[in-house]
């Protein structure tokens with residue numbers, strides 16, 4: 001099941017979502033060896049940042065709520081990691097964020113010199129006061145960020161979008177017009193809140209957090225469906241995928257690749273291999289191919 | 299949320315908090331303790347019975363000081379148990395337990411679970427001084443103590459005692475250790491030299507506790523999920539063991555800098 005995606009040949013359609021495990025080369029490689037075709041690093045920001053205090057990640061049974069808060073060593077403090085990654089033999093996507101258009105460009109320029117196979121521009125994180133999502137809810141700011149990044153790098157660009165945009169298709173189109181080579185949708189849904197009724201306290205220290213996992217799949221499917229109608233560039237469909245059947249559904253909505261995050265909790269690191277096997281089995285049983293079902297819901 | 303059901307002050311800086319709830323767990327597993335409006339941190343289970351469990355906390359920084367000053371009926375959040383736990387000894391095994399300071403906490407339920415008639419146990423426990431030794435009355439069997447100031451037992455390191463026991467002709471086939479990482483690394487080296495299987499329990503900054511966020515990765519191992527207990531076969535390949543750890547930001551630093559980190 002080999003797939004061509006932004007000049008890179010991938011062994012299947014599975015992608016490790018940003019912010020899941022991806023903190024060093026060894027663990028990224030382990031995820032790749034467990035069947036994942038494309039691994040994404042934890043989002044990298046302009047300055048060192050600790051993120052929020054715990055509790056930051058809570059399992060709700062039907063999904064996860066998190067407010068990790070974009071911790072990052074800062075792009076200039078990762079010499080060892082970049083050096084380790086030079087000798088990798090797996091496809092790598094580097095996720096970046098900033099607090100201003102200028103910061104996005106600065107981080108992107110530096111990161112592109114480290115030669116990732118692609119750069120994912122995170123304009124969609126709900127867990128920080130001034131980073132991320134604010135840029136992804138308006139077509140104008142999304143366009144500004146992607147254009148600025150495009151100017152400083154030749155590495156293929158993926159724009160990662162938030163479902164909080166009133167019209168996500170319009171944002172995707174703005175990113176495509178600004179030079180994005182692909183869209184990744186979606187980041188977490190919300191922010192939401194969960195209150196512990198014994199103490200009367202929100203369970204997250206940051207109080208609000210983004211939702212992920214099975215409970216958000218219908219939102220992700222709808223977003224990818226809308227985006228597929230609006231753009232020609234390929235889409236990484238992400239949100240609530242835990243089985244091969246979920247991934248097939250995402251491809252029918254219009255996705256080329258299928259991202260996986262929270263399901264690493266429920267099914268383990270080998271979820272990537274499992275999902276691929278289940279997809280192949282489904283396709284065989286239906287005498288179908290990935291290419292023939294892509295966008296089938298339209 | 300659970301109410302603190304009781305508190306045992308072990309010494310001026312260590313206390314065990316008890317909760318009335320049953321947990322199915324393996325020795326070496328941990329829970330995440332949430333004190334609302336303060337923080338949430340991992341603690342190993344130090345005692346478990348049918349309807350009750352306990353965690354033993356050493357006062358270090360802001361959070362642990364708050365934790366040991368909790369009172370009966372205070373409400374806290376508990377998530378877990380998480381992690382893999384120790385691999386228990388088999389009948390006929392001869393084991394050594396090497397604990398430094400609060401490191402006896404995860405090893406204590408292991409000692410509770412072992413059938414002492416079938417497994418030969420040598421327990422070595424070290425601390426700053428005799429007041430800081432843990433669970434002095436909890437165990438009936440003989441223990442070997444050492445203290446930094448010589449106030450009880452051997453004056454010096456637990457590793458001195460381990461070497462001495464091996465030199466005396468004890469043929470251990472398993473060693474379980476928990477304490478400062480530099481101590482565990484020395485224990486591991488001694489075990490390698492004598493061909494003894496070793497299990498250590500590692501500490502890294504944690505967030506989710508269930509192997510998703512990656513805050514605690516040590517090389518390719520996810521400490522909260524694949525660990526916190528690692529055996530010799532994994533330790534041999536673990537370049538970061540006794541060398542580096544990730545700060546809260548994800549920045550990799552030398553272990554000394556990691557343990558020197560204090561809540562701002």
Ligand SMILES: Cc1cc2nc3c(=O)[nH]c(=O)nc-3n(C[C@H](O)[C@H](O)[C@H](O)COP(=O)(O)OP(=O)(O)OC[C@H]3O[C@@H](n4cnc5c(N)ncnc54)[C@H](O)[C@@H]3O)c2cc1C
Nearest residue numbers: 340341342355356359360361362501502546556557559561
């Ligand atoms: C699996 C596991 C089991 C544990 N079991 C026990 C136990 O049974 N008993 C016990 O007393 N302690 C245990 N700990 C340690 C405990 O979780 C706390 O780290 C300890 O109580 C100190 O917390 P503090 O906030 O009071 O101190 P601080 O002064 O805030 O931190 C003390 C040290 O903890 C580490 N640390 C804490 N927070 C951070 C952070 N945000 N970023 C980077 N490093 C940080 C650093 O090494 C720091 O020097 C365990 C840790 C782990 C990972």
Ligand SMILES: Cc1cc2nc3c(=O)[nH]c(=O)nc-3n(C[C@H](O)[C@H](O)[C@H](O)COP(=O)(O)O)c2cc1C
Nearest residue numbers: 017018019043122186187212213239240260261262
């Ligand atoms: C603990 C956690 C941390 C995350 N961190 C990031 C991040 O740093 N950057 C980012 O773009 N998305 C981040 N996300 C969002 C995921 O990449 C993904 O978009 C979302 O979880 C939906 O996918 P899922 O349902 O498969 O988990 C994070 C999600 C979780 C659960």
